[in-house]
Amino acid sequence: MKFVIQRCQEASVSVDGKTVGAIEKGLMVLIGVGKDDTTEVVDKYLKKLLQLRIFEDENGKTNRSLMDIGGQLLLVSQFTLYANCRHGNRPGFTDAGDPQKAEELYEYLIERAKEQVSVVEQGIFGADMKVALVNDGPFTIILDEAAFA
Template sequence: MRIVLQRSKQASVTVEGEVTGAIESGFVLLVGITHDDTKADVEYAANKIAGLRLFEDEEGKMNRSIDEVGGAILSISQFTLYGDIRKGRRPSFIEAARPEVAEPLWNQFNEALRSRNLQVETGVFGAMMDVQLINDGPVTLVVESKK
């Protein structure tokens, strides 16, 4: 799994003119899944994200987790995170998992976050989405379940 995490002050995703997910303070997660990802990768990524201390404490240091600040998550599936642009001018998406593999794992990932008492809003798997967010910081990290 490859996840781009952005700390945000506010975010939403719209599909065909309808808001499918919206959050105030928290994380926007762009989630890419590759062929050999498993339930273990899902659990690793959910645990890592739930435990990250990316919010400031009283002294202005990043010492607080999303749960500690009452933040929420907006999770968006994004196969283009596995796009390969090393050759040619058009990306190859051969490393991205097929929808029948990726969608169940993305759903499991969202449920794993919810099982950690986090509010999770989502986009729509496979849909064209309009994502709006106000970056906070900005703080942007890449979380990978494998090296």
């Protein structure tokens, strides 16, 4: 699993010119599901995501989590996070999860997030999406297996 986490002032995702998800202050997360991922992996990543202290406190230090500030989440599936560019110039995606399994895990992530976060918005799995955000900072973190090693 891979997350690209962007702290934002606002973010939205649209499909065919229609906004399908939008948030205010919080995190916009691009989500890549790998071929070996499970619900246990999703739970581990979600726990880390919600506990990351990347929002400023009253002293300007990054000491607050999304949960601490009552922030919002926008979750967007993006299999291209598993692009392999080692050979030639055309990326391969053999490390990405099977689309059916990946969609199931993406939906599982959304449901688990909704149990803990008051506002959770999402993109549409497999759709041609347009994502817009005002990155706050900018502050962007890549969360992958190396974060748990």
